[in-house]
Amino acid sequence: MKSLTFLSSFTAVGISIFGQLIGVLDDSYAVGNAWFAGVLAGLITLLILIDSQVMTKCYIIIVSTILGTLGVGFLYLPAAIINIFISIKLDKKKKEEDLN
Template structure:
């Protein structure tokens, strides 16, 4: 999962910066701020690695996906797809933890 998180954050940060540098949408000031939100969403995924709680990791990944799509739009979709894969892994891990707790 660590490799997926690094890949997602790399896609999110790099593609958002490319969108910022080349002005993919418009030259308005608001879209520049939105691109920075895409970069912050990529950094947010990295913070998910620090959390030990699976529920918190799932929340961080989902909020990062939402922020990234709102901020960088279509440019964030590769990172969002990787985030969905991370979400599936976290969901599986969470189900395993819940079944382990019930059996004990």
């Protein structure tokens, strides 16, 4: 799961910066810097590496996906898909913990 987390985070940060550099994320239609929300969402994803409860990690992934999608829009799709895979793994881990 660490590799998926790093992949999601770097994808989100990279896509957000790339979108700003090529001019897809123009600040004229958004309040503030839209690309910054994508970068922040990518950095929030790294918070699941901290040892905490599985449910907290699920909430962090959900917040990251929503923030990234609101900030960057359709460019955030690859990172959002990776976040979905992370959520599936966390759900399986939660079910295993419930059985024990």
